[in-house]
Amino acid sequence: MEQAVLKLVQHVLETQAAALELYARAWCNAPEDVVQDAIVQLARQRPLPERPIGWLYCAVRRGAISAGRAEHRRKRHESEAGRAVEWFEPAMGDAMDARAAAEALSELPLEQREVLVARLWGGLNFSEIGELVGCSSSAAHRRYAAGLAPLRERLGVACPKTNCPKN
Amino acid sequence: MSQNELPEELNDTERTLLALAPRASRIDRDRLMIRLGEQSAARGATPWKWATAASLLLALALGVRPAPESQTVGPQQVATPEKIDEAPGVVNVEVPEAAGSSEVAGPDSRLAREEFDWPRALASGRFDSSRPLTVRPEWGSGGAELRSAEVAVRDEAEDRRPATRTPMLRWGDERLRRNSVQQMTPTL
Numbered sequence: 001m002e003q004a005v006l007k008l009v010q011h012v013l014e015t016q017a018a019a020l021e022l023y024a025r026a027w028c029n030a031p032e033d034v035v036q037d038a039i040v041q042l043a044r045q046r047p048l049p050e051r052p053i054g055w056l057y058c059a060v061r062r063g064a065i066s067a068g069r070a071e072h073r074r075k076r077h078e079s080e081a082g083r084a085v086e087w088f089e090p091a092m093g094d095a096m097d098a099r100a101a102a103e104a105l106s107e108l109p110l111e112q113r114e115v116l117v118a119r120l121w122g123g124l125n126f127s128e129i130g131e132l133v134g135c136s137s138s139a140a141h142r143r144y145a146a147g148l149a150p151l152r153e154r155l156g157v158a159c160p161k162t163n164c165p166k167n
Numbered sequence: 168m169s170q171n172e173l174p175e176e177l178n179d180t181e182r183t184l185l186a187l188a189p190r191a192s193r194i195d196r197d198r199l200m201i202r203l204g205e206q207s208a209a210r211g212a213t214p215w216k217w218a219t220a221a222s223l224l225l226a227l228a229l230g231v232r233p234a235p236e237s238q239t240v241g242p243q244q245v246a247t248p249e250k251i252d253e254a255p256g257v258v259n260v261e262v263p264e265a266a267g268s269s270e271v272a273g274p275d276s277r278l279a280r281e282e283f284d285w286p287r288a289l290a291s292g293r294f295d296s297s298r299p300l301t302v303r304p305e306w307g308s309g310g311a312e313l314r315s316a317e318v319a320v321r322d323e324a325e326d327r328r329p330a331t332r333t334p335m336l337r338w339g340d341e342r343l344r345r346n347s348v349q350q351m352t353p354t355l
Contacts, residue, residue: 005203006203009199009203013192013194013196013199017192017194018188018189018190018191018192019189020192021189021190021192021193021194022189022190032192032193032194032195035192035194036194036195036198036199036202039194039199040199040202040203040206043203043206043207044206086190087189087190088187088188088189088190089187089188089189089190089191098187101184101187116184120181120184120185121185121189144173145173145174145177148173148177148180148181148184149177151180151184152176152177152179152180155180155183
């Protein structure tokens with residue numbers, strides 16, 4: 001294997017694997033398999049994509065949607081309750097409750113949720129997110145803002161000006 | 168406010184959410200590396216497969232090719248009697264034509280001539296003691312076949328020889344050599 005590909009794979013594993021799994025979790029319950037397949041596909045690309053992280057999110061999205069459909073057919077009646085608690089590491093100190101954040105995130109519409117994850121934990125800019133989800137960058141920004149607002153209300157994040165919860 | 172700026176309250180929500188770390192990846196690194204290695208090996212093996220197939224085809228093509236026809240024998244250099252005389256290891260002796268010898272051609276007569284020739288070579292001073300006695304094959308006939316026939320006939324003749332035959336002449340025996348030369352050398 002080429003040295004550049006190996007370095008890229010290591011970089012992805014160290015910095016993006018967790019975010020990619022969180023992103024894939026919007027569609028399927030076995031995100032690690034989807035992410036692994038996407039990384040293998042990335043290593044097969046010749047030449048390598050110009051923006052490999054964005055390319056990976058696209059591949060993960062496709063794979064997760066496909067895996068989610070297969071899971072849906074296989075486990076139509078299986079309860080999905082309780083899976084959201086594993087989305088984040090346990091919160092430390094004053095950080096937001098991880099379980100509540102996962103539940104709030106899971107209740108968002110899919111189009112807002114994927115934009116939030118790609119922006120917050122994937123680090124993509126709105127232009128890349130627009131390419132990823134198939135919309136313009138301004139539309140991606142609007143979806144992002146529209147997703148943050150209910151999260152703020154649901155999680156009760158303090159307003160910085162009044163220093164009190166919004167609701 | 169630019170297009171990508173958020174209201175301040177949403178900025179705070181964004182920062183709070185960023186404090187959460189996604190659950191650690193559960194990707195099995197070993198399994199991933201094995202898959203990548205298999206993929207890389209599969210890609211790298213392709214040229215070798217083609218090279219092996221090409222070599223095999225070439226070997227088969229060369230192996231089943233019909234054998235080249237035997238080349239027509241062109242003008243060959245035939246040894247002339249003068250050249251044969253100069254050839255090393257050949258004892259050139261003049262064989263006297265015995266009466267009716269042409270009619271008695273055969274292995275027996277050849278054997279007799281061989282037994283007869285060595286004293287004459289000895290007498291003419293052209294006998295090479297370090298080399299075995301050779302009989303020049305008849306040119307024009309199959310040399311190898313003639314040679315093997317001669318060997319067979321010679322062996323047969325050896326077997327038929329009576330036990331009371333005179334002892335063989337040894338070259339180291341000076342006295343015997345002298346006597347033999349005097350007794351057996353025919354008049355040239």
